[in-house]
Amino acid sequence: MRRWDRKQGPKDGCEGMANGFLMEICVDSVESAVNAERGGAGRLELCANLMEGGTTPSIGLLQVVKQCIRVPVFVIIRPRGGDFLYSDREVEVMKADIRLAKQHGADGLVFGALTEDGRVDTELCTALLAFDMVYDPMTALETLISLGFERVLTSGCDSSALEGLPLIKRLTDQAKGRIVVVPGGGITERNLQRILEGSGASEFHCSARSAKDSGMKFRNPSITMGAYLSTPEYSIKVADVAKVRTLNAIAKNIL
Numbered sequence: 001m002r003r004w005d006r007k008q009g010p011k012d013g014c015e016g017m018a019n020g021f022l023m024e025i026c027v028d029s030v031e032s033a034v035n036a037e038r039g040g041a042g043r044l045e046l047c048a049n050l051m052e053g054g055t056t057p058s059i060g061l062l063q064v065v066k067q068c069i070r071v072p073v074f075v076i077i078r079p080r081g082g083d084f085l086y087s088d089r090e091v092e093v094m095k096a097d098i099r100l101a102k103q104h105g106a107d108g109l110v111f112g113a114l115t116e117d118g119r120v121d122t123e124l125c126t127a128l129l130a131f132d133m134v135y136d137p138m139t140a141l142e143t144l145i146s147l148g149f150e151r152v153l154t155s156g157c158d159s160s161a162l163e164g165l166p167l168i169k170r171l172t173d174q175a176k177g178r179i180v181v182v183p184g185g186g187i188t189e190r191n192l193q194r195i196l197e198g199s200g201a202s203e204f205h206c207s208a209r210s211a212k213d214s215g216m217k218f219r220n221p222s223i224t225m226g227a228y229l230s231t232p233e234y235s236i237k238v239a240d241v242a243k244v245r246t247l248n249a250i251a252k253n254i255l
Contacts, residue, residue, distance in 0.1 A: 021196075021251045022203040024074075024153075024182065025239055026054060030064050032209070032239035037069045039208070039244020044073045045110055050207065050237070052081030056097050059104050066105045074108035075101040084114040084133060091124065110153075122147065132157045132164075141171055145178050153205050155185030161204075162191045168199045189246050196254045208247060210240040 025036035026045040033044055046065060047054035054076045065073055079086070079093045086094065098109060113124035118135035120143045131154045134140040144152055154171065156164015161183040172181045183195050184205030196204065214234035 020202065021254075023244070023248055023251060024184075024203065024205040025244060026050060026205065026207050027065075027239055028054075028057065029236075029238060030061070030068060033065045033069055033073075035239040035241045036208070036244055037071050039239070039241045040248035041071060041244055043071055043107075044069070045076060045205070046073050046106075047076045047078075049081065054078060055081060056094075059100055062101065062104050062106065072107035073105070074110050075106040077101065077109055077111035084112045085116055086113060086124070120144070125149075137167065137171065138174060141174060141179070145175075149179060151180035151182050151203070153182045153184045155183070158185075160186030161195050161199075162186060165195060165198045168195075168201070172200050187247075189243065189250065192247055192250045193254055196251060204251065206247065207237075208239050208243040209237045210243065212236045212238050 022042040023040065024043045024045055025032075025039075025041040026047055027033045027036055028047050028050045033046070036044055044065070045054070046057050046062060048057045048061070049055045055078045056076060062073070062075060077094050077097050079090045079097070094111065101109060112131070112133075113121040114133060115121050118133060120134065120140050122143065125144075125147055131137065131140060131144075131152050134157075137154075137157055141152065152171070154164070154168060155161045156167035156171075158164030158167070161168065164185070165183075168181060168183050175181050180203055181199070181201060182203045182205050183199050183201050187195060187204055187206040192204065192206075195201070212235070214236060216234055219234055
């Protein structure tokens with residue numbers, strides 16, 4: 001899932017552009033947010049449920065993250081996992097979440113909305129769109145530009161930014177500075193250089209997470225909180241300061 005955004009507040013990640021690029025880290029906890037900023041992230045995308053591609057975070061999480069960090073925080077507005085075709089009631093939930101996010105200091109909003117035939121839902125697109133599921137990405141890019149969007153986050157309509165690199169390059173060339181094309185999806189220390197050099201992008205998006213062992217001493221292996229194929233409950237994924245710094249250093253040497 002990839003999305004489009006429109007700036008909501010006065011800040012737009014300018015702090016992270018001093019070296020000619022901007023690294024955005026998606027985070028789903030206060031610890032990850034702090035680690036991402038310590039590692040050099042210029043902007044955060046705040047989510048819940050990263051295993052589902054990100055859903056709307058709680059207002060409590062937004063408030064505490066805003067208290068702890070200084071870089072801009074963009075909030076994802078996504079009422080559930082799955083596709084980007086929303087019912088009327090889901091749209092009402094999204095509108096309510098947008099109002100609350102603005103009230104509690106979100107610097108930007110992130111979301112996607114498509115029609116059933118895979119085209120941009122222009123009536124809902126007042127923020128960011130699920131770009132990688134569109135029917136025609138080149139046409140969709142022009143739609144975004146005409147609607148006043150500032151950036152599009154994409155893996156090139158493929159399983160990762162590396163595999164979608166040819167399309168990301170085409171979109172960057174087509175954009176011609178009218179909109180920022182942000183590669184995202186499966187970006188690591190091993191492929192970042194190739195992605196940045198191959199796309200010509202000045203921003204990139206990643207999670208830079210590592211597993212952290214739970215502090216629980218009592219563990220019951222017979223019970224899980226979710227479905228049978230749920231994530232391990234005694235291993236927590238958090239943004240890794242060292243990984244963020246490494247990605248930051250790689251980008252500095254390229255851009």
